[in-house]
Amino acid sequence: MKRILVINPGSTSTKIAVFEDNNLIVSEEVSHSMEELEKYDRLMDQIDLRKNEIEEFIGKYGYKVSDFDAIAARGGILPPLESGTYKVNEEMVDYLRNKTKIEHASNLAAVIGWELSNGEIPIFITDPVSVDEFIPESRISGIPEIERRSLFHALNMKSVARKAAKELNKKYEDCNFVIAHLGGGISVGAQRKGKMIDVNNANDEGPFSPERTGELPVGDLAKMAFSGKYDKKELKKRYIGKGGLVAYLGTNDLREAMKKAETDEYAKKVVEAMAYQIAKEIGGMAAILKGEVDAIIITGGMARNDVFIDMIKQRVSKIALIMRYPGSFEMEALAEGALRVLNNEEPAKEWKL
Ligand SMILES: Nc1ncnc2c1ncn2[C@@H]1O[C@H](COP(=O)(O)OP(=O)(O)O)[C@@H](O)[C@H]1O
Numbered sequence: 591m592k593r594i595l596v597i598n599p600g601s602t603s604t605k606i607a608v609f610e611d612n613n614l615i616v617s618e619e620v621s622h623s624m625e626e627l628e629k630y631d632r633l634m635d636q637i638d639l640r641k642n643e644i645e646e647f648i649g650k651y652g653y654k655v656s657d658f659d660a661i662a663a664r665g666g667i668l669p670p671l672e673s674g675t676y677k678v679n680e681e682m683v684d685y686l687r688n689k690t691k692i693e694h695a696s697n698l699a700a701v702i703g704w705e706l707s708n709g710e711i712p713i714f715i716t717d718p719v720s721v722d723e724f725i726p727e728s729r730i731s732g733i734p735e736i737e738r739r740s741l742f743h744a745l746n747m748k749s750v751a752r753k754a755a756k757e758l759n760k761k762y763e764d765c766n767f768v769i770a771h772l773g774g775g776i777s778v779g780a781q782r783k784g785k786m787i788d789v790n791n792a793n794d795e796g797p798f799s800p801e802r803t804g805e806l807p808v809g810d811l812a813k814m815a816f817s818g819k820y821d822k823k824e825l826k827k828r829y830i831g832k833g834g835l836v837a838y839l840g841t842n843d844l845r846e847a848m849k850k851a852e853t854d855e856y857a858k859k860v861v862e863a864m865a866y867q868i869a870k871e872i873g874g875m876a877a878i879l880k881g882e883v884d885a886i887i888i889t890g891g892m893a894r895n896d897v898f899i900d901m902i903k904q905r906v907s908k909i910a911l912i913m914r915y916p917g918s919f920e921m922e923a924l925a926e927g928a929l930r931v932l933n934n935e936e937p938a939k940e941w942k943l
Pocket residue numbers: 600772773774775800842843844845846890891892893894895917918
């Protein structure tokens with residue numbers, strides 16, 4: 591039996607779990623309010639806060655770090671890399687701590703894992719957000735100075751794609767899927783024969799989401815940026831964190847938005863527009879797969895809401911079979927990635943800059 595500690599820091603919470611082989615033994619999610627995290631100027635200043643929570647969790651359930659065979663940490667924003675499980679090394683920790691260009695809570699995981707392990711046990715990351723399987727034409731943005739980047743919910747999307755292939759009784763590498771992760775941020779991608787050949791950058795492209803604006807009309811955005819009303823940090827917060835449902839309805843909770851939509855025409859229009867934009871992205875990704883789509887896979891927290899998912903389905907159900915995996919499978923996907931390596935089913939990839 592292999593025992594794995596899984597750590598997954600997110601923008602509003604830290605998820606921690608213990609797995610024994612594929613079995614979840616115990617898990618907790620520690621929430622962080624916006625006010626609590628706003629006190630920290632840089633993301634890396636949150637290390638002690640998040641590490642202490644994980645240490646408390648380990649102690650509370652009677653474990654020591656040496657009781658684990660490995661730590662499985664969510665991968666951060668590394669330079670573009672292949673899908674798979676990577677062994678965390680000193681160079682990766684230095685990159686995430688000091689060099690990465692984009693601040694994202696997932697950057698904390700491997701760094702905290704490294705400090706907790708202190709050389710005692712291996713640490714692995716699986717399918718970080720910067721997995722890049724783009725084809726050349728996906729990289730062209732429309733202006734040479736800006737290249738499109740592959741930044742998406744790779745861990746959960748690859749995990750549900752494996753589940754769907756199994757359900758369809760097909761090999762993962764033989765399937766074509768359009769996959770929509772509908773969480774606080776949204777990624778919709780075209781996966782051809784196991785490779786995500788195009789996907790909207792969940793931070794600044796694609797549909798608007800509970801917290802993010804997604805793609806915006808470029809001229810109007812430029813005007814806003816030069817209006818003098820926002821500095822760089824404020825503008826970024828406006829499109830990631832305070833955009834989408836938050837901007838229109840003052841909530842990032844789809845359940846609340848749906849409730850409002852029952853009696854309020856404006857809220858109804860906003861929710862319908864989000865479903866409309868998701869359907870539009872799904873249709874675009876199906877076109878990239880030339881219509882050869884085994885299934886449209888819908889996952890993430892918002893996939894739990896039948897009424898909302900029906901708004902999407904009515905626009906895309908003629909394209910292909912729809913498979914729904916509500917919620918997020920990140921914790922089990924991290925444990926499974928580490929297990930495949932510990933059980934010698936696949937070698938851990940070596941990471942270097
Ligand atoms: N049971 C549910 N019904 C409807 N919406 C839900 C449900 N559970 C979560 N959500 C919505 O899903 C979104 C968050 O999805 P989640 O995958 O948990 O996001 P993240 O991991 O990005 O924080 C929120 O808008 C939340 O309100």
